[in-house]
Amino acid sequence: MARVVLFSGAGISAESGISTFRESGGLWDRYDVNVVCNYDSMQKNEAITIEFYDKRRADLEDKEPNYAHDVIADLKEKYPDDIAVITQNVDNLFEKAGLKHEDVIHLHGFMTEVRCQNQQCNKIFDIGYKSLYDAHNGFCPRCGTGFRPNIVFFGEAVPMYEELNRQIQDCELFVVIGTSGNVVGVNTIAQYVQRSILNNYEPSPAIEDALFSKVLYKKATDAIEEIAEEIEAVLESR
Ligand code: APR
Numbered sequence: 229m230a231r232v233v234l235f236s237g238a239g240i241s242a243e244s245g246i247s248t249f250r251e252s253g254g255l256w257d258r259y260d261v262n263v264v265c266n267y268d269s270m271q272k273n274e275a276i277t278i279e280f281y282d283k284r285r286a287d288l289e290d291k292e293p294n295y296a297h298d299v300i301a302d303l304k305e306k307y308p309d310d311i312a313v314i315t316q317n318v319d320n321l322f323e324k325a326g327l328k329h330e331d332v333i334h335l336h337g338f339m340t341e342v343r344c345q346n347q348q349c350n351k352i353f354d355i356g357y358k359s360l361y362d363a364h365n366g367f368c369p370r371c372g373t374g375f376r377p378n379i380v381f382f383g384e385a386v387p388m389y390e391e392l393n394r395q396i397q398d399c400e401l402f403v404v405i406g407t408s409g410n411v412v413g414v415n416t417i418a419q420y421v422q423r424s425i426l427n428n429y430e431p432s433p434a435i436e437d438a439l440f441s442k443v444l445y446k447k448a449t450d451a452i453e454e455i456a457e458e459i460e461a462v463l464e465s466r
Contacts, residue, residue, distance in 0.1 A: 229398040230312035232459050233421075234300055235414065237316045239406020239429060240448045243294040246287075246319055250408050267383030270345070270376050281377040282359040285339050289357040293325035296405065296448035299456050301325035307463050312395040316407060318379055333395070335388040335412070341378035344368035352378055396421060401462045403427070403455055405448050409434035425458060427451040 238248035248254045249261075263273050264280040293301075304311050304327055313322060314333040320340055322332045329338075342360050344351045349371040355363035360375050367374055380386050392412070396402065402421040404414050409432050418424040418439040426440040427448060437443045442458070444451040 230395050231310040231398065232307075232401045232403065232462060233312045233314060233395050233399045234303075234403045234405070234459075235314050235316075235392075235407070235412075235417075236405045237407025240296050240315070241291075241294075241317055241319050241321055242406065242429075243296070243447060243449055244291050244319075244321055246291055246317075246321070248406075250410060261382065265379070265381050267381050269381055278360050278377070281339070281379065285355075285377075286357050286359070288319055288339055291319065291321065291324075293321040294449050296452040297321045297325035299452045301327045303456060303459055304331060307459075310463050311459070314392055314395060316412060333388060333391055335380070335386060335392060337377070337379035339377075339379070342375040343378040344371060344373050345376050346371050346373035349373060401425070401459060403459070404435075404440075405451070405455070407435075408432040415439055423462070425455055427455060 238246070242248050249256045259280060263269060264277045269277040300313060301322065304313055312333060313327060313331065314335065315322065316336050318334060318337050318339040320338070323329050340356055341352050341354050342363060346368065349368060351368055351370050353363060360366050360377065363375065396417055399421045400423065402417055402424040404425065405427045407414065409415065415436045424440045425442045425444065426435065426437055427444040427446070428435070429447060430445055431437060444454065
């Protein structure tokens with residue numbers, strides 16, 4: 229279990245040019261979440277769902293990590309066992325900033341991966357920025373079943389939430405960066421841990437900021453140095 233949990237959402241990637249979901253003009257303004265990110269999307273709307281993720285995957289190729297990703301990657305390298313980097317994001321900007329993929333806990337899946345839809349096979353392939361059908365023609369080479377994006381859709385189980393709960397058990401400092409709090413209950417976690425920092429661009433109706441020890445309403449790249457100082461103070465304290 230980590231002493232510091234760094235929990236992020238789409239806002240940490242906003243300054244790298246990746247769209248958030250619920251701000252005006254965000255992804256869920258432009259696409260119907262119930263069509264492309266629902267438990268039955270692959271059954272009812274396979275073509276448009278695959279196209280949606282193919283476009284987002286291709287869009288990742290030229291995106292670069294920003295200063296917030298870089299500082300977090302440096303902290304994780306300096307304190308590998310004391311910091312858990314947990315993100316709702318499916319982009320690969322923490323990896324591009326130098327974090328090993330296995331050192332980033334992606335709660336909602338990973339954009340460059342596709343997964344065999346056969347539950348008994350379930351094999352995952354990293355296809356980079358290619359379209360799903362350009363990877364083994366869209367079918368699992370092991371069992372022949374069709375691929376799906378390796379993304380958690382609404383209404384599906386989220387196995388990684390167990391890992392999030394495990395990581396916050398002994399958490400001394402819970403840091404939230406760039407999430408509206410609409411999906412993962414950060415209020416509950418903030419009440420449970422010793423100390424917590426909330427960094428968002430602006431207040432979110434889903435987050436009770438009075439529950440946090442410190443609140444920074446500013447861009448992640450402007451907040452990250454103050455956050456890093458506090459993380460170092462905690463980890464150097466014993
Ligand atoms: N710095 C810090 N915070 C920012 C920045 C920035 N530069 N830009 C935007 N934000 C904040 C916004 O204020 C907002 O509160 O990021 C948050 C983004 O909220 P959402 O768009 O709701 O994204 P997120 O909270 O990550 O969504 C959670 O919902 O659709 C699902 O699976 C999807 O993982 C996603 C989940």
